[in-house]
Structure formats: C-alpha cells, structure tokens
Amino acid sequence: MDELADIPPGFRDDIESILIPEARLQARLSELAAEVDRDYAGRDLLLVGVLKGAIFVMADLARRLTLSTAMDFMAVSSYGASTSSSGVVRILKDLDTEIEGRDVLIIEDIVDSGLTLDYLTKNLRSRRPASVEILSLLTKPSRREVDLPVKYVGFEVPDVFVVGYGLDFAERYRSLRDIVTLRPEVYGS
Numbered sequence: 001m002d003e004l005a006d007i008p009p010g011f012r013d014d015i016e017s018i019l020i021p022e023a024r025l026q027a028r029l030s031e032l033a034a035e036v037d038r039d040y041a042g043r044d045l046l047l048v049g050v051l052k053g054a055i056f057v058m059a060d061l062a063r064r065l066t067l068s069t070a071m072d073f074m075a076v077s078s079y080g081a082s083t084s085s086s087g088v089v090r091i092l093k094d095l096d097t098e099i100e101g102r103d104v105l106i107i108e109d110i111v112d113s114g115l116t117l118d119y120l121t122k123n124l125r126s127r128r129p130a131s132v133e134i135l136s137l138l139t140k141p142s143r144r145e146v147d148l149p150v151k152y153v154g155f156e157v158p159d160v161f162v163v164g165y166g167l168d169f170a171e172r173y174r175s176l177r178d179i180v181t182l183r184p185e186v187y188g189s
C-alpha cells in the first residue's frame with residue numbers, strides 16, 4: 001500500500017515519509033489529556049499556546065480535557081538567526097490575562113534546543129503564578145542546549161526536520177494531519 005495515499009495531493013510530491021501518523025498523534029493526545037485532567041483536578045488551569053506551531057495541539061488537547069480551562073496565547077520570535085545560540089527571545093504577543101496565583105500549562109508543538117521554552121518559563125514565573133509546566137507534542141532530546149523539565153511529552157523524535165500538525169517549513173505544511181519528513185529537494189534553492 002502507498003504510505004502517502006492519504007496525504008492531500010497538493011502536498012504529496014514534497015513528502016518523504018510519515019514519521020507519526022494522525023491516529024498515533026490523536027491517541028497520544030487522549031492519553032496526555034487524561035493525565036492533565038488527573039493532575040489539575042480542582043485547580044484553576046490556564047492553557048498557554050505558543051503561536052503558531054501549537055495551534056493544533058492546543059485545539060485537539062483542550063477539547064479532550066474534561067476540566068474547565070481558560071486559554072490564552074503568546075507569540076515569540078527570535079532576534080534573527082542567532083537565537084539558537086543566544087537564547088534571546090522577543091515577545092510579539094503577550095498574554096491577555098494576569099497569571100498571578102494561577103496554574104499555567106504551556107502548550108508547544110516541539111522542544112528542540114529548549115531555549116524558547118527556557119526563556120518563556122522564566123518570564124512567566126516572574127509573574128508569580130502558582131505553577132508553570134510544559135506540555136510539548138514533540139521533543140528532540142539530542143538537540144537540547146539547556147536543562148528544561150517538560151512535564152508532558154507526546155513523542156521523542158530523532159534529529160530530523162519534521163513538518164505537519166502545526167509545524168512548518170517556510171510557513172507551509174502546518175495543515176497536514178500527520179508529522180512527516182520532507183524530500184531533500186524541497187529544502188533546495
């Protein structure tokens with residue numbers, strides 16, 4: 001059977017292989033939602049999605065929770081290409097809500113070097129929340145540059161560039177339902 005048969009035709013020629021199919025992603029999100037439900041029972045939980053990659057994780061996870069949660073979003077950006085070494089992050093969109101005394105769960109698509117989330121957790125902790133934890137669909141442990149505790153992890157992935165389910169290459173491929181790798185030609189030029 002053609003592994004890529006279910007990939008939308010407009011994308012198929014660019015895809016090398018499916019690393020994590022939709023069914024596995026969704027099954028894992030159900031497990032994570034059950035854990036979050038259990039851990040935060042009786043508490044005032046604010047989900048903070050990190051734009052743009054986290055949009056689908058946020059949407060699918062939040063709708064599986066049985067807890068009543070609040071949702072907010074942040075957008076962050078690097079200062080140019082130096083970010084992966086400097087860890088300097090710029091806030092493009094801040095929270096709309098105060099978080100003092102509240103339980104905050106940051107929702108991410110991927111933790112790579114860890115520098116973005118290291119900055120973000122420190123920034124949010126300075127606002128005196130009751131707690132700040134991280135849920136990330138993917139993590140690349142081999143790429144980590146800082147020690148960053150990620151409380152909830154969907155999948156550990158090897159050091160390959162992946163797209164789909166929110167993850168992009170040049171703002172494309174976010175809408176794919178699976179996590180996939182791209183053919184080398186796509187990166188060319």
Ligand SMILES: O=P(O)(O)OC[C@H]1O[C@H](OP(=O)(O)OP(=O)(O)O)[C@H](O)[C@@H]1O
Pocket residue numbers: 050051052053054084108109110111112113114115116117167168
């Ligand atoms: O662990 P790090 O090395 O800091 O990398 C992880 C960050 O990189 C990605 O965001 P990106 O800057 O690609 O923005 P996007 O979510 O808008 O695609 C991802 O969503 C994380 O926020």
Ligand SMILES: Nc1nc2[nH]cnc2c(=O)[nH]1
Pocket residue numbers: 110111112160161162163167168169
């Ligand atoms: N799209 C995408 N963004 C990333 N940011 C860090 N690692 C990755 C990756 O594998 N894919």
